[in-house]
Amino acid sequence: MDSNIIDDFTCKLGTKQKRSTHRHRIVEFTDYEGKIIRVITNLYTVTAEMIAGIYKARWGVELFFRWIKQNPNIPRLFGTTKNAVYNQLFSALLTYVLLQHTHTWVNKNIREKPLSLLSFTRKNFEGKLPVEWQVAIQHFCDRFLRVYSLNMDING
Structure with missing residues (x-):
């Protein structure tokens, strides 16, 4: 060793x-x-x-x-109990992963100039994303919901 x-x-x-x-x-x-x-x-x-x-x-x-x-931008924790901290961290990480995944998929599927994750997130929350990005996000969400509902039908 x-x-x-x-x-x-x-x-x-x-x-x-x-x-x-x-x-x-x-x-x-x-x-x-x-x-x-x-x-x-x-x-x-x-x-x-x-x-x-x-x-x-x-x-x-x-x-x-x-x-x-x-990255997930947790400026402060709202609770002090173990459960409150876990819940806030879990929510922030889940949101970050979903934003990252959406950003990556949309960047690959549009012809527009790519945006950084930070720029994408800011413009999305401000409602200032270009129309092409908004349409691509809608396609992404529709696709996700189709796959999710199909899995729910199969797995009961």
Whole structure:
């Protein structure tokens, strides 16, 4: 197994005048792009590979939340309970996926100049989409409803 661990050592942190009293563990490893990452931890009972894996998993969560803030546009959460947060995130993600799918299908099926997802979304909500886009969206919705109702007839 190839390891991306560069170094694993302990040290006291700080300057001569103000140094930590306890030793800290430092694990150095490379990320997916080959950049060196240094993690300071107090976990001594796990392997360096596990620490790198924990860091990468946490970083994945950070990237997901950054994506959530930038794409589905959830400026604030309306509820504070676990269920309220799940419901708002689920609704926002579902809306985003449907908009993305509609945008992709319409972009492929019209001769007009393509719009970015952001421009498509803004113009759609403002009611300023070109007529050709509106017609294509109507065809997309009709097609979707035909397929959905056909599946409902088959599956009962």
